[in-house]
Amino acid sequence: MLFGHADEMWRDFPELVPGVLHVEGITKDAVPEVEPYLMIARERLAEASESELPEIQAWRRTFSRMGLKPTQYRCASEALLRRFRKEGTLPRIHPLIDLCNAISMAFAMPVAALDLSEISGNLEVRYAVGDESYETFSGEIEHPDPREVIFADDARRAHARRWTNRQSGSSAIRDTSSSVLIVAEAMHDSAESDVPKLVATIAGELTALWPVTARTAILTRAEPEFSVT
Numbered sequence: 001m002l003f004g005h006a007d008e009m010w011r012d013f014p015e016l017v018p019g020v021l022h023v024e025g026i027t028k029d030a031v032p033e034v035e036p037y038l039m040i041a042r043e044r045l046a047e048a049s050e051s052e053l054p055e056i057q058a059w060r061r062t063f064s065r066m067g068l069k070p071t072q073y074r075c076a077s078e079a080l081l082r083r084f085r086k087e088g089t090l091p092r093i094h095p096l097i098d099l100c101n102a103i104s105m106a107f108a109m110p111v112a113a114l115d116l117s118e119i120s121g122n123l124e125v126r127y128a129v130g131d132e133s134y135e136t137f138s139g140e141i142e143h144p145d146p147r148e149v150i151f152a153d154d155a156r157r158a159h160a161r162r163w164t165n166r167q168s169g170s171s172a173i174r175d176t177s178s179s180v181l182i183v184a185e186a187m188h189d190s191a192e193s194d195v196p197k198l199v200a201t202i203a204g205e206l207t208a209l210w211p212v213t214a215r216t217a218i219l220t221r222a223e224p225e226f227s228v229t
Contacts, residue, residue: 001116003181004225006126009149013062017191018125018219019199020226021182022116023212028175030095030209034102041084041105050081055108058188059164066149068162075164076110094173096180099205107198109186110164112151116179116228118171121154123181125163134158137169151183181228 050056056078060070092098104111128144144150144158151160159168186195196218203214217226
C-alpha cells in the first residue's frame with residue numbers, strides 16, 4: 001500500500017510538509033501520558049487564541065484558497081484547540097487518539113490516524129471528482145464536492161473531507177485497530193523543521209506505550225510516496 005499526495009497538490013500547495021508514520025500492534029489497553037502536551041497547549045492558548053497561532057493561520061489561508069470559509073470549516077487542530085479552550089479538557093476516546101489529539105494541540109498541527117484494515121489499496125490526497133463515497137461517524141453516506149481535497153483509496157472511498165476538516169467514520173481508530181497510518185500535515189513557514197519534531201514525538205510515545213516499531217517519513221515533492229508494505 002502506498003500513501004501520497006497527487007501531483008496537483010504539490011503544484012497548488014508547494015509549502016506543504018507532510019509527515020507519515022506506520023505502526024503494527026496498537027491495542028486499546030495502553031494509558032498515554034498526555035498532560036505534558038495539554039500543558040503546552042494551555043500555555044500557547046494563554047498567549048494567543050488558536051486562530052492567531054501561525055500553524056492555524058496557514059491552514060486558514062489554505063482553506064480560503066480552497067473556497068472554504070475558515071470560520072465555518074476549521075482544520076482538525078484548530079477545532080481541537082477551540083474545544084479545549086472552551087471546555088478545559090477533551091474526552092478520552094482511545095489511547096492512540098488521545099495521544100494524537102494531545103500532540104496535535106501542542107504543535108497546533110492536524111494529525112490523522114487511520115485504521116489500515118479499512119482502506120482499500122493505495123491512499124492518495126487529491127482533488128475529488130465528486131462520485132466518491134464518504135461515511136460519516138453516524139453511518140450516513142455523503143459525496144464530496146468536485147475539487148474538494150480528500151483522502152481517497154482505490155475503491156473511491158473518501159477517508160477525509162475538506163483536507164484536514166472531517167475524517168471518515170469508516171477508517172476511524174476503534175478498539176480492534178492494530179495496523180495504523182498516522183498523517184500530519186502543515187503549511188506554515190517553519191513547517192520543514194516542526195513536522196519532523198512532531199513525527200519524532202509521536203514515534204517516541206508510540207514505542208513507549210506499545211511494543212511496536214514506528215516507520216516514519218517526511219514526504220516531499222521529489223519523494224512524495226510512503227510505502228506501508
